[in-house]
Amino acid sequence: MPELLTLSRAARLAEVTRAELQRRIRQGDVETFEGAVRISDLLRIYPNIRLDRDKGFEQAEAIKAAAVPRDQRADAVLPSPRVLLSRLRGLADTLVQKVAALDAAEELFDALTLRLADIADAPAADAAAAQAAVGEVLAWLAAERRALAEHPQPDSRAQLFAKDSFLRIMSASIKIIPSGHEFFCEGSETILEASVRAGLKLSYGCSSGNCGACKARVVSGEVWKTTDHDYVLSEREKQMGYVLTCANTAVTDLVLEAAEALDATDLPLQEIRAAVRKLEPAGEDLLLIQVQTPRTQTLRFMAGQRARLTLEDGASGELPIASCPCNGRNLQFFVRRRPGDALAEAAFTGLAAHQMITLTGPVGDFVLREGSPEPAVFIALDDGIAPIKSLLEHAVSIDSIEAFHLYWAGALPRGHHLVNWCRAMTDSLDNFRYTPLAPTEPGESGAAQVLATLATDYPEPSAMRFYLAGPGHEVDLLTEGLVALGVGPEAIAGEAIN
Ligand code: FES
Numbered sequence: 200m201p202e203l204l205t206l207s208r209a210a211r212l213a214e215v216t217r218a219e220l221q222r223r224i225r226q227g228d229v230e231t232f233e234g235a236v237r238i239s240d241l242l243r244i245y246p247n248i249r250l251d252r253d254k255g256f257e258q259a260e261a262i263k264a265a266a267v268p269r270d271q272r273a274d275a276v277l278p279s280p281r282v283l284l285s286r287l288r289g290l291a292d293t294l295v296q297k298v299a300a301l302d303a304a305e306e307l308f309d310a311l312t313l314r315l316a317d318i319a320d321a322p323a324a325d326a327a328a329a330q331a332a333v334g335e336v337l338a339w340l341a342a343e344r345r346a347l348a349e350h351p352q353p354d355s356r357a358q359l360f361a362k363d364s365f366l367r368i369m370s371a372s373i374k375i376i377p378s379g380h381e382f383f384c385e386g387s388e389t390i391l392e393a394s395v396r397a398g399l400k401l402s403y404g405c406s407s408g409n410c411g412a413c414k415a416r417v418v419s420g421e422v423w424k425t426t427d428h429d430y431v432l433s434e435r436e437k438q439m440g441y442v443l444t445c446a447n448t449a450v451t452d453l454v455l456e457a458a459e460a461l462d463a464t465d466l467p468l469q470e471i472r473a474a475v476r477k478l479e480p481a482g483e484d485l486l487l488i489q490v491q492t493p494r495t496q497t498l499r500f501m502a503g504q505r506a507r508l509t510l511e512d513g514a515s516g517e518l519p520i521a522s523c524p525c526n527g528r529n530l531q532f533f534v535r536r537r538p539g540d541a542l543a544e545a546a547f548t549g550l551a552a553h554q555m556i557t558l559t560g561p562v563g564d565f566v567l568r569e570g571s572p573e574p575a576v577f578i579a580l581d582d583g584i585a586p587i588k589s590l591l592e593h594a595v596s597i598d599s600i601e602a603f604h605l606y607w608a609g610a611l612p613r614g615h616h617l618v619n620w621c622r623a624m625t626d627s628l629d630n631f632r633y634t635p636l637a638p639t640e641p642g643e644s645g646a647a648q649v650l651a652t653l654a655t656d657y658p659e660p661s662a663m664r665f666y667l668a669g670p671g672h673e674v675d676l677l678t679e680g681l682v683a684l685g686v687g688p689e690a691i692a693g694e695a696i697n
Contacts (some may be wrong), residue, residue, distance in 0.1 A: 203235035204363070205452070207372050207381040210598075212363060213245040217381075218601045225572075231613035234379065238359060248359070274375065278369075278448070279387050285417050286368050287449040293364070310571060312340060321499055322677055330565045372450035375399065376418065380597075390415075390444040390455070398525040400460035400499065400595040404586035406445050407495050413444040420453035453479055457496070462503055463564040471496050471558045476529070478552060481616035484536040485548055485582075488680065489519075489529065490556065497527035502567055502593030503586045503666075503694065506560030508532065508542060508549060516542030517562065518695065519668070521585035530558070565694035571664055574602040576653070578677060580669025581643040583696050584617050587668050598696050606646035606652065608636035609669070645669060646676035654684065661685040664692075671695035 210217045220236075223229050228319070229240045242248065278286070317331040370383040373390060384390055391413055394401045397461065404412035410429025416439040420550030428446045440446055444457065459465050473492040481487040492498055502524050509515040522531040538542045567590055575594065579587040594600050605621065621633045634656075636648040653660060665681055667674050674693040681691055 202230055203237060204241065205235050205372055205374065205381060205502075206231075207383065208363065208366075209236045209241050212359060213241055213248050215245070217598045218292065219601075220629070221572055222601050235283075279423070279425070280669075282387070282448060282450050283368065285287045285421065285423070286371075290364050290368065294597060296531065297360070303689065312337070315340070323646060334639065367452075371420075372452045373420075373449055373475060374452075374667060375423065375459060376454060376455050376456050378461065380459070382448040384453075387425070389446065389448055389450060390422070392445075392455075393449075395497070395595075396525050398502070398593050400461070400466065400501065400524070401444060402458040403445060403499070406497065408443055408446045411443065414441050415444050415455050415457035416440045417442055418454040418456050420544040420598050421450040422447040422448050422453065432544055438686050456584070460499070460501070461569070463561070463566050466499050466501065466561060466626075467612075468562075469496075469498060469558075471498055472555055473530075473558050475550060475552055475554045475556060478500075478546075478550060479616070481533060486536070486543075487532050487616060487669065488532045488534060488546060488550070490532065490558065492528050492558070495526065498560065498627070499527060500524050500532060501559035503590040503668075504561035504563040504589075505586075506530070506532075506558050506562070506598055509557040509559065510542070510545050511554060511556070512545055512549065514541040514545035516540065517534070517560075518542075519563075519586035519589070519694070520561070521588050523589060523596055525593065533582065536581055561692070565666075565668065565692055567597075567666075568664060568692065569597070569599065572599055572601055573662060573664055574604070574665045575600050575666065576657070576660075577605045578669075579605065579607045580649075580667070580673045580677070581672075581696075583668030583670075583694065584615070585668075585696070587666065588617060588620065590666055595628065597626075600614045602630045602632075603630060604634070604656070605626075606636060607635045608648045608650050609638075609673075644676065646673045648682060649677060652679040653681075658679075661687065664690050665693050668694040669696055671697055 202642055205214070206217055206220055210220045213220070222233055222242055224236075226245050229236055238327070261569070272330065275289075319337060339674070371395065372381060372684060373384055373605045374381045375394075380397075380399050382393055382399060384393040388396070391406065401415070402412055404410035406413075406427060408430055410431040410676060411432075414432070414436070422442050425441075425448050426446050428443055429537055430443060432441055432443070464482055471492050473490045475488060476491040479487040481620050490508075500506065500520060503519075505517050505519050507515060507517045516534075516588050518532045518534060521533055522529065534543050534546045536547050538580065546643055565586055575589055577587045585606065591603060591605065594603060605624075607621065617619040618635070624631050625633045634652060636645070636652060638645075638648065659664065661684075667677050667688060674695050678688075678691055678693055
C-alpha cells in the first residue's frame with residue numbers, strides 16, 4: 200500500500216466525507232503532502248476505522264451484486280475483463296514488493312539474532328556484563344518471536360492495505376489538474392461519465408467520440424479505450440498523452456490535465472431538443488416537469504442555473520433547473536400556475552409526456568462557490584426551493600462543504616412535493632439540517648421568519664456562506680438583514696424567482 204493516500208481515498212477508507220477530512224487538516228490534526236495524507240496519520244486520527252466490514256466494501260459488493268448476470272447489461276457494472284486484469288496485475292506487483300520487503304526484514308532479523316548470539320558467546324573476560332545483557336536480549340527476542348508465531352498481532356496497516364487494494368480493483372481515483380478536483384471512476388464507466396456523475400464540468404460535446412471537445416492529457420496513470428472513435432488524434436497528441444475522456448476509462452489512478460468550467464461564464468449557451476419524460480402534480484397549482492435530453496446531447500450547466508423551455512405551441516419561459524448537474528440528461532423543472540404566465544398555462548393544459556420541447560441554456564450565475572468549505576446556509580423562500588435543491592444536490596455530490604443548513608420559509612412548503620425530499624436529506628446526511636418555517640402571524644414575510652430564527656441558531660453568522668432564492672423583494676430584505684447581522688456581502692449569493 201502506498202505510504203500516502205489522496206484525500207478522496209483516505210476519506211473513503213475512513214468513511215468520512217472529504218469535507219470532514221479537510222476540516223481535520225485545517226485544524227492541524229493531520230499533515231498533508233501535496234494533497235495526500237500518510238496512512239499512519241489516518242489511522243491515528245481515525246483509530247476506529249472498521250477494517251472488517253464497511254461502507255466501501257458494501258458499495259463494492261453492491262456493484263458486484265448488480266453485476267450478477269441477469270441480462271445482457273451485466274457487464275455494464277463490473278470493469279471490463281481487460282481493465283480488471285490490468286488492475287489485478289498492478290495489485291500483484293504491489294504484493295510482490297510487500298512480500299519481498301517482509302522477507303528482507305525477516306532475513307535481517309535472523310542475521311541480528313546470529314550476531315547477538317556471537318557476541319554473547321565471545322570469550323573476552325571484560326565482556327561478562329555485556330554478555331549477560333546480550334543474553335537477556337536474546338531471551339527476550341526468542342520469547343517475542345514465539346509469541347508472534349503463536350499469536351500474530353492484528354496489523355491494522357496490513358488490513359488497511361487489503362481494504363484499499365480491494366477498493367482499487369473496483370474503482371480508480373482521478374485527479375484533475377489544475378483544478379485539483381478528484382473523483383472515482385467506477386465499474387466500466389468512461390472518465391467523462393464518471394466526471395459528470397461527480398458533478399464536475401469537464402469540457403465535452405458529443406459524448407460519442409466525434410467532436411474532440413473532451414480531449415484531455417494523461418499526466419500519470421493508465422487508461423483503456425472503451426470504444427473506437429471517429430475523431431482522429433494527431434500522432435503528436437498521442438505522444439503527449441492526449442485521450443478522449445468519452446471513449447476511455449481509467450485502469451489505474453490517474454492525474455489528468457483537462458479543461459474544466461469553473462464558473463458560469465465558462466459554459467456555452469446550448470439549444471437542445473428534448474422530450475418530456477413525465478409530468479407530476481407537485482402541490483397546489485404546482486407541476487413537476489421531468490425532461491430528458493438525447494443521450495449524446497446532455498445539458499452542461501452549473502447547479503443553481505436556469506434554462507428556457509419552449510413548447511411546440513411557442514409558449515416559452517425561463518425556469519430554475521431543480522436537479523443536479525451530475526445528471527445532465529434528466530432535468531427537473533417546477534412550474535407554478537399563475538395568471539398571465541403562458542408557459543404555465545400551456546404546461547397545465549396541453550403538455551403531455553413524450554412531447555418534444557426545446558431547451559435553451561444555461562443562464563444565471565447563482566452557483567455554488569467552490570473551494571469555500573465553510574458551513575453553508577441555504578434559504579429558500581417559497582418557490583426558491585427549486586434552484587436551492589439543485590445547489591444542495593450538487594454540494595452533496597462534490598462533498599466539499601462541511602455542513603449545510605436549509606431553511607425553507609413561506610406559505611408554500613405545506614403540501615409541496617419537496618417536503619419529503621427535505622426529510623430524506625435529513626435522514627441520510629449527518630451534516631445536514633432542515634428547518635421549515637411557516638408564518639406565525641398573518642402577513643409575516645418569509646425573510647422576517649428566517650432572520651428571527653437565524654439570530655437564535657447562529658449568533659455569529661459572519662463565518663458562514665449564504666445562498667438565498669425566492670421572490671426578489673424577499674431576497675433583498677434577507678440580504679439587508681444578513682448584512683446587518685455582520686455577514687459580508689461577498690458571502691451572500693441571491694437569486695430572484697419572479
Ligand atoms: S465529447 Fe465529443 S469526442 Fe468526446
